[in-house]
Amino acid sequence: xxxxxxxxxxxxxxxxAALAEALAVSRQTVNSLENGRYDPSLPLAFSVARYFxxxxxEIFHDDV
Amino acid sequence: MTTSEPQRTTRQPRTVSDRRFFLSCAAALVAVGLLWxxxxxAGEPDTAAGALVGGxxxxxxxxxxxxxxxxxxxxxxxxxxxLLGAADERDKAILTASxxxxxxxxxxxxxxxxxAVALGADGxxxxxxxxxxxxxxxxAVLLTLSRRL
Numbered sequence: 001x002x003x004x005x006x007x008x009x010x011x012x013x014x015x016x017a018a019l020a021e022a023l024a025v026s027r028q029t030v031n032s033l034e035n036g037r038y039d040p041s042l043p044l045a046f047s048v049a050r051y052f053x054x055x056x057x058e059i060f061h062d063d064v
Numbered sequence: 065m066t067t068s069e070p071q072r073t074t075r076q077p078r079t080v081s082d083r084r085f086f087l088s089c090a091a092a093l094v095a096v097g098l099l100w101x102x103x104x105x106a107g108e109p110d111t112a113a114g115a116l117v118g119g120x121x122x123x124x125x126x127x128x129x130x131x132x133x134x135x136x137x138x139x140x141x142x143x144x145x146x147l148l149g150a151a152d153e154r155d156k157a158i159l160t161a162s163x164x165x166x167x168x169x170x171x172x173x174x175x176x177x178x179x180a181v182a183l184g185a186d187g188x189x190x191x192x193x194x195x196x197x198x199x200x201x202x203x204a205v206l207l208t209l210s211r212r213l
Binding site for chain 1: 153
């Protein structure tokens with residue numbers, strides 16, 4: 001699943017570690033999310049969307 | 065689409081308290097002590113010594129990982145975070161998938177072990193070998209999934 005996390009994070013001037021701390025996950029998890037290797041759970045997806053004050057649909061995109 | 069300023073309200077990572085960690089270590093040491101006592105009373109001093117050293121080593125590793133995590137502010141890897149009770153959902157997904165592979169490997173290893181015993185292999189040696197194989201599978205799958213996921 002593609003996502004906009006890296007772009008949103010960079011636009012916000014955050015490091016992966018800072019975003020990870022804000023979302024209460026590890027830096028490796030943020031890295032995996034950004035690279036599309038790991039699809040988050042629904043609660044984490046909502047947390048990401050809430051953090052960036054947007055919606056899940058604006059962040060995560062189906063590959064198909 | 066988005067606002068410029070991210071929302072700063074955040075969740076705190078969940079970690080095991082000092083008290084819980086100390087109690088867990090104490091319980092583990094008591095269990096290791098009971099195991100040592102059981103083997104000693106059963107007249108198996110070598111096995112008793114092995115259980116004592118192995119058990120104490122595991123507890124020591126847990127203490128070292130926690131100490132390092134405390135010093136650095138966070139655990140380095142998923143294994144450390146899992147050990148400290150600070151695993152996030154990806155760490156848990158990796159652990160769950162790894163244990164599933166270990167379960168599958170256990171079926172195969174047990175089948176091979178049964179065949180080996182039927183062909184005359186020593187039972188305790190086979191059981192020990194199966195344990196070792198499962199441990200290797202766990203570590204290998206943990207490392208592989210940590211890189212892929």
